[in-house]
Amino acid sequence: MTSTDQARRGHRRVRVPWRVRRVVRRTRRWFQVRADLAAEVDGLAGQLDATRQEIARIARPEHDARLAMLQGGGASSGDGHGGRPAPGPDAPFMAASTPVAADIEHPRFRALAALIGESPRYHRKLWEWVFILHHLEIHGMLEPGRRGLGFGVGTERLPAALAMLGIDVVATDGAAAEWDAGNQRSTSIDQLLDPSIAPDAVVRRHVQHRVCDMNDIDAERAGLTGFDFHWSACAFEHLGSIQRGLDFVVDAVETTLRPGGVGVHTTELKLSPGERTIDTGGTVLFRPSDLAELIDRLRERGHEVDDLVVGQGDSVLDVHVDTPPYTPLHLKLALAAHVTTSVGIVVRRGTRH
Secondary structure (H helix, E strand, O other): OOHHHHHHHHOOOOOOOHHHHHHHHHHHHHHHHHHHHHHHHHHHHHHHHHHHHHHHHHHHHHHHHHHHHHHHOOOOOOOOOOOOOOOOOOOOOOOOOOOOHHHHOOHHHHHHHHHOOOOOOOEHHHHHHHHHHHHHHHOOOOOOOOEEEEEOOOOOOHHHHHHHOOOEEEEEEOOOHHHOOOOOOOOOHHHHOOOOOOOHHHHHHHEEEEEOOOOOOOHHHHOOOOEEEEEEEOOHHHOEEHHHHHHHHHHHHHHHEEEEEEEEEEEEEEOOOOOOOOOEEOOOOEOHHHHHHHHHHHHHOOOEEOOOOOOOOOOHHHHOOEOOOOOOOEOEEEEOOEEEEEEEEEEEOOOOO
């Protein structure tokens, strides 16, 4: 055998089994499809970002004009950007479980916001406090002599406002020190004093401050039973998981309220489509399906619960999604790749538990 024959034999072509060749071809196609999909997703993300920027460009002047109208107490005829006359006193108010611009523009919003020293503005946090006051009011709870319990109150103005109405309040907050940095946790009644809302003496007469673990209320031992109403404002999404948040609402209704008592809670609602969410950690995002499960669970246990109604709104302000750094136009926002907003839940305790 010559050296040439030996070289050819050393480089003999290896026959690859057909099954292996097929797997290789399919793998190559899969990588190509994935690359094509990634490029398409990037393109759609770019289009979405551009759309949001355009909405923001239109919404912010509209917001400024409407806010000036609201703060001036007048009416607007609209300016071609989806503007409309401010709603009259007989217009629907808080018909949805989520913020819509028309609620902020309603005369009743102004009146309730004034109880906590606020003027109307398009911000979901203010909407939450007004939502709580509104639903307590329509259930006859804003009357002297009522007893109310607040969970995770932080430095809210609600305890002072309720005290000014002659309501006795137990305001509770957790023991976790990580909330101290943003002045979001209260440790004594001194942090709930606000002379612009109520004289200090009135607050001290009607309000007590307690520490309460929302994951373990232990109402009997803590003496937190028999209340006419309770509330929490964007608190139970911070309990560690979606399940813990749902369990808190049921526990609070069944252990702290008298039969017929009213619970009003606000939290985070994920609006972006799909089931993917943040379900554990310091802040979770509830999906409509999670809250539907909660409502069904409460009703099955004999309690009355308002339907969950996600408001659509009819203004460009209702479409705008705020992005960091956040702006005063803050009804919906982008949070950790999700679009979210506030949502309210209203429960009346039944007699079964």
